[in-house]
Amino acid sequence: MPAPTLRDVAEAAGVHAATASRALNPATRGLVNADTARRVIKVAEQLGYRPNPIARGLKTAKSGTVGIVIPDLTNPLFPPIVRGIEEVLEPAGYSGLIVNTDNDPRREEWQIQHLRARQVEGLIVATARVDHPLMKQLQRDGVVMVMVNRRPEGLDVPSITPDDAAGVDLAVRHLAELGHTRIAHVAGPPSTSTGVGRARAFRSAVRDLGLDDDPALVETADAWSESAGADGLRRLLDSGTAFTAIVAGNDLIALGCYDVFRERDIDCPAEMSVVGFNDMPFLDKLRPPLTTIAIPHQQIGAEAARLLLDAIADPTRPARSVLLPLSLVVRGSTAPPAT
Amino acid sequence: MPAPTLRDVAEAAGVHAATASRALNPATRGLVNADTARRVIKVAEQLGYRPNPIARGLKTAKSGTVGIVIPDLTNPLFPPIVRGIEEVLEPAGYSGLIVNTDNDPRREEWQIQHLRARQVEGLIVATARVDHPLMKQLQRDGVVMVMVNRRPEGLDVPSITPDDAAGVDLAVRHLAELGHTRIAHVAGPPSTSTGVGRARAFRSAVRDLGLDDDPALVETADAWSESAGADGLRRLLDSGTAFTAIVAGNDLIALGCYDVFRERDIDCPAEMSVVGFNDMPFLDKLRPPLTTIAIPHQQIGAEAARLLLDAIADPTRPARSVLLPLSLVVRGSTAPPAT
DNA sequence: ACGGGTACTGCAAACGAGTGCAGCCTGGTG
DNA sequence: CACCAGGCTGCACTCGTTTGCAGTACCCGT
Numbered sequence: 001m002p003a004p005t006l007r008d009v010a011e012a013a014g015v016h017a018a019t020a021s022r023a024l025n026p027a028t029r030g031l032v033n034a035d036t037a038r039r040v041i042k043v044a045e046q047l048g049y050r051p052n053p054i055a056r057g058l059k060t061a062k063s064g065t066v067g068i069v070i071p072d073l074t075n076p077l078f079p080p081i082v083r084g085i086e087e088v089l090e091p092a093g094y095s096g097l098i099v100n101t102d103n104d105p106r107r108e109e110w111q112i113q114h115l116r117a118r119q120v121e122g123l124i125v126a127t128a129r130v131d132h133p134l135m136k137q138l139q140r141d142g143v144v145m146v147m148v149n150r151r152p153e154g155l156d157v158p159s160i161t162p163d164d165a166a167g168v169d170l171a172v173r174h175l176a177e178l179g180h181t182r183i184a185h186v187a188g189p190p191s192t193s194t195g196v197g198r199a200r201a202f203r204s205a206v207r208d209l210g211l212d213d214d215p216a217l218v219e220t221a222d223a224w225s226e227s228a229g230a231d232g233l234r235r236l237l238d239s240g241t242a243f244t245a246i247v248a249g250n251d252l253i254a255l256g257c258y259d260v261f262r263e264r265d266i267d268c269p270a271e272m273s274v275v276g277f278n279d280m281p282f283l284d285k286l287r288p289p290l291t292t293i294a295i296p297h298q299q300i301g302a303e304a305a306r307l308l309l310d311a312i313a314d315p316t317r318p319a320r321s322v323l324l325p326l327s328l329v330v331r332g333s334t335a336p337p338a339t
Numbered sequence: 340m341p342a343p344t345l346r347d348v349a350e351a352a353g354v355h356a357a358t359a360s361r362a363l364n365p366a367t368r369g370l371v372n373a374d375t376a377r378r379v380i381k382v383a384e385q386l387g388y389r390p391n392p393i394a395r396g397l398k399t400a401k402s403g404t405v406g407i408v409i410p411d412l413t414n415p416l417f418p419p420i421v422r423g424i425e426e427v428l429e430p431a432g433y434s435g436l437i438v439n440t441d442n443d444p445r446r447e448e449w450q451i452q453h454l455r456a457r458q459v460e461g462l463i464v465a466t467a468r469v470d471h472p473l474m475k476q477l478q479r480d481g482v483v484m485v486m487v488n489r490r491p492e493g494l495d496v497p498s499i500t501p502d503d504a505a506g507v508d509l510a511v512r513h514l515a516e517l518g519h520t521r522i523a524h525v526a527g528p529p530s531t532s533t534g535v536g537r538a539r540a541f542r543s544a545v546r547d548l549g550l551d552d553d554p555a556l557v558e559t560a561d562a563w564s565e566s567a568g569a570d571g572l573r574r575l576l577d578s579g580t581a582f583t584a585i586v587a588g589n590d591l592i593a594l595g596c597y598d599v600f601r602e603r604d605i606d607c608p609a610e611m612s613v614v615g616f617n618d619m620p621f622l623d624k625l626r627p628p629l630t631t632i633a634i635p636h637q638q639i640g641a642e643a644a645r646l647l648l649d650a651i652a653d654p655t656r657p658a659r660s661v662l663l664p665l666s667l668v669v670r671g672s673t674a675p676p677a678t
Numbered sequence: 679a680c681g682g683g684t685a686c687t688g689c690a691a692a693c694g695a696g697t698g699c700a701g702c703c704t705g706g707t708g
Numbered sequence: 709c710a711c712c713a714g715g716c717t718g719c720a721c722t723c724g725t726t727t728g729c730a731g732t733a734c735c736c737g738t
Contacts (some may be wrong), residue, residue: 005723005724005725006724006725006726007724007725015687015688016687016688016689017688017724017725017726018687018688018689018690018725018726018727019686019687019688021724021725021726021727022687022726022727025726028726028727031685031686031687032685032686032687033685033686033687036686036687050452050455050456051456051724051725052397052456052458052723052724052725053456053457053458054393054396054397054402054458054723054724054725055397055693055723055724055725055726056724056725056726057393057693057725058391058393058394058397058693058694058695058723058724058725058726059692059693059724059725059726059727060693060725060726061693063393064457073412073418073421073422074418074419074422074620076415076620076621079412079413079418080413082412082437083412083413083439086438086439095436095453095457096437097434097436098421098435098437099425100422100425113389114434116389117389117390117391117392118392118434119391119392119393255621255624258624280621281413281415282594282621282625285594285597285625286624286625286626287625287626344693344694344695345694345695345696346694346695354717354718355717355718355719356694356695356696356718357695357696357697357717357718357719357720358716358717358718360695360696360697361696361697361716361717364696367696367697370715370716370717371715371716371717372715372716372717375716375717390694390695391693391694391695393693393694393695394693394694394695394696394723395694395695395696396695396723397693397694397695397696397722397723397724397725398694398695398696398697398722398723399695399696399723400723
């Protein structure tokens, strides 16, 4: 038997479809006699009626879906964010459509086209680059969206980002307290807001704490990856600059540092300390376990979803952005410098 | 300006909406004059017309979406599978709706209800338990679905599973070749088909190779988790049974073993070898890097999606199931037994 | 008794696309 | 010249739901 429709319910309850519709919708229930409403609801339940969101969407121009655009679901950074998003979307009756862009702008554009064709009511975007024409375009088109994790510059869009500056400060301060004075930074790619932001924060933290602020101490990796991180550290080491600790742009870059440690027989943490960023899963299983900055991923997702729902409800509301506090997780990769 | 509709296109091309519809649909294009068709298509392109899948879905009772039911997206096992799924869904014009069940049957039921309400055309289910009444129910209801990774017993549903038996055999054989004769198994929970399946395969591999087939050598963990794995190994160790190598039910359980090694000061691999199962990311970064059985996750997902699309196209086609081959990845956690 | 609320409920028209059926025109044939 | 077939195109209805408007019935006050 096909799924019961609103008409079936109405008929069974002896009312017109319109009345049934009103009775079933909490917002319009007040318009119908309380008894009638009760009866309709009971019948609907008995028949196992489920409103057809497609038909509803056609009429209301609302699909009850939002697009979630991430570079790569396989990156352990994102699943918790997605969890957070769904956690708040779901009770609100929304579902998320997840797409991967593989960091490919063409693919991204295609995917977003596709999402828009599917009538998503909003977008949660985790693929922001510093200069991101597509995002500008979307904003002009009046697509409601919120950025997570990263954000483009000069674009007035709500965003949820970890408080990178505070995080970097935490890392540098920790190393300073251990006694390090020459601390290096292997930064993320300058095409990402997080890359430049953390680098900037690093310099200022170093200055604030009165440590050696030597430009030679910062090197940028050209991707958020292990191998790029390893390359970065190699360049740093080869340059001859002296340092006893490293703040890595993120955990993957820190992992790259581990590779170089092994390759060059550097003892971590005895000879060299390193702190990561993000607190990916399983970092505590490394040898040595990685000291890192923890980001409330799930909370980021949840907050982003909340912002998006707000924006959907009232698109005129001014963009609001949230900075989430981070925390330092001390494990085994940091120690006082060798004397 | 609102998105152009079929009517807009028709009007701009000077034809009736019905004609435009036929011209745009490759299947019915033959019904309209080739020139007219070309004109309509061109106008559609110029206006940037995208058919509204909601409206289309209403008429055709097809939503172009399939549900993907997984226990927990945060488990690194699943993202690659999801990638694989989307990889084949996407070119076929379908999208996937991902839901998490948290291994909670009530939640699972609720989520699946929700998916069905959203008119998904099929389900890819990764949460199968050995005895799974809900799946039986769904099958009776004629929901087309395919199982990935695990499968319930006594249910005639297409499924894609790794060839667990072959994988376990690979692991045991590897250890045997290194010279181990007393090999233990920390199995996954018996409520999952993979748990019992691998345990069964373990016993038979051990027998085949003529090693000690001692029931005391297998202990079951009551979850696929690190802590459950650790508990399992502790019980095994405390029982006093002697063994020099462990086949873990999966990588997380192996990770739990690592915890116990540290806790009891056991040197891996010198005193104890261990091999995992699944080849999660970052296993190579552990100390020692974990030897494990690699599963073609992405391929599993892709294959599952293909099966599902087939089943959607022709629901009468008999259930077909696929067993995917595994491979052994030798890293640092296995070595010859201490003499 | 009548006018004016109020409280419901039904009617019908949407939303955007797909589709059976009927009608148009054209060209060819007898 | 009449007729028919075939090739295109348009009409109108449908999918399931929402919603403005109109209508009915009832109650109240004057």
